[in-house]
Amino acid sequence: MFNKKYYYLIKVQYLGYRFHGWQKQPKIKTVHLMIDRTLNFIFEGKRFKTLGSGRTDAMVSAQEAAFELFVYEPLG
Numbered sequence: 001m002f003n004k005k006y007y008y009l010i011k012v013q014y015l016g017y018r019f020h021g022w023q024k025q026p027k028i029k030t031v032h033l034m035i036d037r038t039l040n041f042i043f044e045g046k047r048f049k050t051l052g053s054g055r056t057d058a059m060v061s062a063q064e065a066a067f068e069l070f071v072y073e074p075l076g
Helices: 031-042
Strands: 006-014 048-052 062-071
Touching: 031 048, 031 062
Parallel strands: none
Antiparallel strands: 006 062, 048 062
16 A cells, blocks of 8 residues: 655754764764654654755754655644
């Protein structure tokens, strides 16, 4: 059965001095990991997926970074 997905482009701003870049890595605190943890708390365990628009090095901040959010129910 085909599940309809909803797509959202989300822009964020962050200070990166506490993170080891964007991409998820085992046992390392990354921006992508923290965004996924936060969204999991907000969505209370509902299914979602995130896809970053790029990568950064460790300790790099961003004034405008974007990621795509895929969910199976409309937001709002």
